[in-house]
Amino acid sequence: MEEQFLAIQDQSVVIAALAYGIIFLVLLTTGLLLFFHYSRRKIIQKELEKIGLKLTHQKQILKATISTQEEERRRIAQDLHDAISARLNVVSLTANLMLEDEDLNKEQHESIEHILGVTTTTLESSRKIAHDLLPPILDKFGLKVALEELFEDFTKSTRLQIIYDIDDIKLSSKTNELHVFRIAQELINNATRHGEATSMNIQLAKNKHGFIVTCKDNGKGFDVDQVTKNSGIGLQNIKSRASILECNLHIESTINEGSTFIIQSKHHE
């Protein structure tokens, strides 16, 4: 009887050891799981930070590229004006003076008139190129007038009809106004070149966080997913400028039913 009791007591010791062994193992494996779980979280967080840094860096590069581009445009426009237009004006004045000379025979007279004609058209083209490079009206009269002029120009010179409604919005800088102007320009270019649109509806309005541009056309439309994945230079340009303006770009399009672009200031907290 006593022997049996002792045996059972022995067994209890083994069982207790085993029970603690099991609990120990469970805690150990749980600890291991928690260790991996938190390491994983930490690694993911670090990766996210890295990606964030990379994105900011890319954005800075884009911003620099675009501002360099604008600066170059401004410089070329200025040079066109100073170096070419001014001198052509001298040529045209001289030609005019020469025409007043009564000793000229008919042939000479015709040649000088020809020179005068060529100079005038060249002057006109150089003025137009400079104007396209940097619309002087934007500097002098602001975004609203510049956009109105742009839309009127397009409506007059192409078969595209633009209906617009523009609020007089105040942007923080001239550069930002130029970005909005360029976006509008690019949108119209895309609609005529790729979409073959015949009518467009453009709105620029104030909203709570800044402004909103809505641009709707009746062109061919496109597959948004595919175009967003590998966008051309035009769309890329719009995207970068929108990102510089801290705006969201939203695109909707159905094939054969036109497309809608919405550019809207991001909500700042």
Next chain:
Amino acid sequence: MVILNDILKYLGLTLLLINVILFFKSHNLFQKIMAYRIIFIYLLVSLIFSLINEHMNMKKTNNLYLSHFYFAFQFILLSFFYIVNFNRRQQKFIKIIFVIVLAILGSQYILYPKELFGFNLLEVFITSFPLVVYSIIHLYNSLSQKGQYLYINASILIYLSASTLIFFLGNYLAEFDREVVVNIWFIHKVLYLVFLILIFLEWKSNFSQYKIKV
């Protein structure tokens, strides 16, 4: 304690059945996701084993030799589960271990058929330890990749490592007084419940959403 033990046993069986049913509900994944297929088969066979076990228990026949089939089947299926989720180098490692383990088991039973009628310690060790190692490798993989099947992996790691320890002493415990051993089987059943709950969570987080999408 004995009554509580019985309750836990039937709770485990019910949960296993629920898991099988839930996995069966997402059967449209059967063709699509290999890991799902393996887990589903694993649960189904586990249920069949449990029912046979229960039946034999009632008839009071010796059911220990069933355990050999259970360990072998568990090892084979879970090895496949990890093969599907590992990279090429790790897959090679699993395949080598797989062949070695099956070779050892086969030759042992041919040479010593007597071993079939008790807990075979070598068998418990070589069929469980590799799986624990795989689950740790899987955790390591999840650090750098998108972590998949982490619940199932956790359940395998916790349950297998603890239950292996119990089975090591299986032969010894079989000779013990039933009243004393009941505590150990109690812990084992709690662990098995945790195992099943984690598999249920896996189904909920991973497979149940698929059902809505498809």
